[in-house]
Amino acid sequence: MKLRKKNKKSGFTLVELMVVAIIVAILAAVAIPMMTGNTEEAMASEGRTGCGAVATQIRMHFVQTGSAPANLAALSGITADDLLGTYFDTYTIDVTDKNNYTVTAVGRGDAAGESVVMNVANGITTWQGLGGEAIPD
Numbered sequence: 001m002k003l004r005k006k007n008k009k010s011g012f013t014l015v016e017l018m019v020v021a022i023i024v025a026i027l028a029a030v031a032i033p034m035m036t037g038n039t040e041e042a043m044a045s046e047g048r049t050g051c052g053a054v055a056t057q058i059r060m061h062f063v064q065t066g067s068a069p070a071n072l073a074a075l076s077g078i079t080a081d082d083l084l085g086t087y088f089d090t091y092t093i094d095v096t097d098k099n100n101y102t103v104t105a106v107g108r109g110d111a112a113g114e115s116v117v118m119n120v121a122n123g124i125t126t127w128q129g130l131g132g133e134a135i136p137d
Contacts, residue, residue, distance in 0.1 A: 043087045044129045047105040047116025050083050054091050054103045062098040069095055087111035099123045
C-alpha cells in the first residue's frame, strides 16, 4: 500500500490578513472619538462637582453670616486641598448676593486653558464649559 503524502499548507492568506487589518482600523476609527468624548465629559463632570461644592459653601456662608464671602478663603467649610482634582484645582468666586454668584473652575494638566463656569442668576443655575459651550445639567 502506498501512502499518499498530502501537500497541506497552513497559515493565513494575504487577503485574510488585509480583511483583519481593515476591521481593526474601522474599530479604532469608531472607538478613538468615543474615548475622547468620555475624557471631555470626565473633565466637565469634575468641574461641575467642584463648582457645586463651592456653591454649597457660599450658601452656607450666607446662612451663617448673612453676608457675601469676599473670596474662596472666606469659606470656612472648604479648603484648597478639598478642590484638588485631576483636571481642575483652582476655583474663583464672584458673589453679589445669595441668589447671584459665579463660580469658575480653572483647568490644569490635560485641561489647561479650559474652564467650567457655574453662573447662578436669580437662583437659576446655568453652566458653561470646555470650549465655551453650554453644559447641560
